[in-house]
Amino acid sequence: MDVLAYFASLDPMHFMGALPGNVAQGLIWGIMALGVFITFRLLDFPDLTVDGSLATGGAVTVILILVGVPSPLAIAIAVVAGVLAGLVTGLLHTALGIPGILAGILTQISLWSVNLIILDGANKAVNVDKYSLIVSLRNVSSSIITVLIIAGIIICLLYWYFGTEQGSAIRATGCNPNMSKAQGINIDNMKVLALCISNGLVALSGGLMAQYQGFADIKMGQGAIVIGLAAVIIGDVLGEAIFRKRMNFSIRLTFVVIGGIIYYLVIGLVMWLKMPTNMLKLLTAAIVAIFLAVPYLREKRINSFAFKSKKEGRKNA
Amino acid sequence: MLDLYNIKKTFNLGTINEKQALCGIDFCLNEGDFVTVIGGNGAGKSTMLNAIAGVWPVDGGSISIDGIDVTALPEHKRAKYIGRIFQDPMMGTAANMGIEENLGLALRRGKNRNLRWGITKEERERFHEELKILELGLEDRMTAKVGLLSGGQRQALTLLMATIQKPKLILLDEHTAALDPKTAAKVLELSDKIVADNNLTTMMVTHNMSDAIHHGNRLIMMNQGKIILDIAGEEKKKLTKADLLQKFSEVAGVQEETDEILLS
Numbered sequence: 001m002d003v004l005a006y007f008a009s010l011d012p013m014h015f016m017g018a019l020p021g022n023v024a025q026g027l028i029w030g031i032m033a034l035g036v037f038i039t040f041r042l043l044d045f046p047d048l049t050v051d052g053s054l055a056t057g058g059a060v061t062v063i064l065i066l067v068g069v070p071s072p073l074a075i076a077i078a079v080v081a082g083v084l085a086g087l088v089t090g091l092l093h094t095a096l097g098i099p100g101i102l103a104g105i106l107t108q109i110s111l112w113s114v115n116l117i118i119l120d121g122a123n124k125a126v127n128v129d130k131y132s133l134i135v136s137l138r139n140v141s142s143s144i145i146t147v148l149i150i151a152g153i154i155i156c157l158l159y160w161y162f163g164t165e166q167g168s169a170i171r172a173t174g175c176n177p178n179m180s181k182a183q184g185i186n187i188d189n190m191k192v193l194a195l196c197i198s199n200g201l202v203a204l205s206g207g208l209m210a211q212y213q214g215f216a217d218i219k220m221g222q223g224a225i226v227i228g229l230a231a232v233i234i235g236d237v238l239g240e241a242i243f244r245k246r247m248n249f250s251i252r253l254t255f256v257v258i259g260g261i262i263y264y265l266v267i268g269l270v271m272w273l274k275m276p277t278n279m280l281k282l283l284t285a286a287i288v289a290i291f292l293a294v295p296y297l298r299e300k301r302i303n304s305f306a307f308k309s310k311k312e313g314r315k316n317a
Numbered sequence: 318m319l320d321l322y323n324i325k326k327t328f329n330l331g332t333i334n335e336k337q338a339l340c341g342i343d344f345c346l347n348e349g350d351f352v353t354v355i356g357g358n359g360a361g362k363s364t365m366l367n368a369i370a371g372v373w374p375v376d377g378g379s380i381s382i383d384g385i386d387v388t389a390l391p392e393h394k395r396a397k398y399i400g401r402i403f404q405d406p407m408m409g410t411a412a413n414m415g416i417e418e419n420l421g422l423a424l425r426r427g428k429n430r431n432l433r434w435g436i437t438k439e440e441r442e443r444f445h446e447e448l449k450i451l452e453l454g455l456e457d458r459m460t461a462k463v464g465l466l467s468g469g470q471r472q473a474l475t476l477l478m479a480t481i482q483k484p485k486l487i488l489l490d491e492h493t494a495a496l497d498p499k500t501a502a503k504v505l506e507l508s509d510k511i512v513a514d515n516n517l518t519t520m521m522v523t524h525n526m527s528d529a530i531h532h533g534n535r536l537i538m539m540n541q542g543k544i545i546l547d548i549a550g551e552e553k554k555k556l557t558k559a560d561l562l563q564k565f566s567e568v569a570g571v572q573e574e575t576d577e578i579l580l581s
Contacts, residue, residue, distance in 0.1 A: 161432075165425055168414075168435035172422050175411040182370070182409070183478070184396030184426040 015272040022268035030260025035201035036228030043174040048104030052111025053085040054221035057206025062216035075207040082203020090192030123217040235259025319346035324378035340542040351533035360539040371395040397427025400479030402492040409475030412464030423478035469500035489521040
């Protein structure tokens with residue numbers, strides 16, 4: 001009876017009603033995922049700064065809007081704050097020789113204090129009725145369009161940048177540092193540069209998110225890196241499945257953002273199924289683990305001794 | 318072209334693993350020289366090449382290339398003057414990037430990397446022509462990822478990358494050692510051709526005595542961080558494997574029998 005009552009209580013309209021909001025949030029997270037893509041995929045550097053720099057972006061944006069700075073300018077300054085966070089991680093790693101993951105964690109931890117100082121507390125609200133915000137959950141459809149345009153511009157810019165001499169040098173650094181040095185690339189500078197660009201994008205996403213939800217919170221970046229990775233990986237797997245060999249760089253970037261949207265749709269689905277919200281982080285981790293594991297396991301199965309011998313056996317039969 | 322003066326390098330100084338790898342190397346190379354470098358394991362051949370390339374700073378002495386003192390320059394700044402090929406075919410190219418992208422990176426060695434396109438249309442046409450020299454059909458797969466190429470193809474591409482920007486000096490560090498004999502011969506032949514066509518100053522480390530004898534116009538032998546033999550010109554042309562082995566035991570002494578085995 002309980003099971004029946006549970007299913008009867010699920011209203012498809014609820015899911016559909018929450019859909020636009022989830023798409024908007026997914027798009028905003030998708031922009032952050034583009035930042036994660038740069039470090040994780042192009043630079044081969046697992047950058048944990050993002051949990052901090054996302055909240056920094058939100059905090060700077062909200063505080064500036066509250067003192068009367070127009071919201072586009074506030075976001076631009078938030079991007080600069082994110083770039084500085086990336087710079088710190090980059091210098092900790094290259095100039096001071098701290099291993100990449102640890103350098104990111106150190107910046108992330110220190111940003112917690114910095115964000116508390118910026119926010120002058122644990123959170124700050126910004127009311128859409130009093131201030132003009134570029135995105136807000138009060139007006140979901142216009143928010144989606146705005147974020148879509150921003151994401152489109154960013155994808156175009158990234159596509160262009162990583163095709164330039166400098167962008168190619170960053171990709172080479174991530175791919176083969178030894179070869180890059182032999183080709184005259186200053187790999188330390190390239191790493192710092194990539195971390196700056198990445199965290200600038202993450203802060204931009206934080207600024208949009210704070211406006212969308214109407215507040216900045218010290219905890220808003222918690223687990224952001226995992227969500228970013230989820231988006232990047234979901235996007236990769238999906239893009240690979242749809243486009244296969246025709247997958248080029250612009251499609252990859254687009255699918256990173258789509259990965260963010262899909263992640264949020266899954267979250268929306270889970271909420272609709274009335275799973276306790278306490279389980280969300282566990283679920284996110286599970287999604288990332290599954291999407292990372294599936295391509296690996298498939299590869300392993302195809303190349304396994306058991307699979308090969310079975311195939312051989314069938315051929316001989 | 319290349320002047321090494323009293324180059325010293327000791328690894329793991331002050332530890333139980335302390336090893337004096339280069340003990341005051343003095344060496345000069347004229348423009349257009351092609352020198353082959355032989356010696357047993359641990360003789361200091363690769364260490365000397367790494368010292369020239371600037372992989373780490375030397376402990377003493379000075380290095381200058383074409384009159385420019387590069388002793389204090391880090392690796393990526395010296396790259397302007399030097400083209401390098403490594404023993405491991407995976408080391409010299411970026412696997413996730415296309416053939417033309419790798420060449421584009423190499424073409425900008427020693428130049429500022431700005432916000433111009435990584436490869437222009439004219440460059441693409443030039444790469445197409447240059448790839449034909451390799452005779453591997455790579456000119457028809459210019460956008461293919463380098464990771465899809467075989468070791469020999471990658472090494473040939475690295476050769477082209479090292480020379481596309483006409484460096485003052487080419488360092489070949491056992492660049493055919495990881496290839497099968499046929500591919501190795503092909504890559505060596507290509508190296509000879511490209512070096513000769515461009516009149517490049519070259520240093521080639523090898524473990525293969527007959528390669529060392531048949532290539533280049535000069536030969537040096539190293540042992541325990543020193544150059545113990547330096548043969549050039551007519552004398553080198555007449556050189557045989559037996560001569561070399563005999564000279565080796567003469568100069569290095571009898572205790573080096575193990576190295577002799579390694580070399581032959």
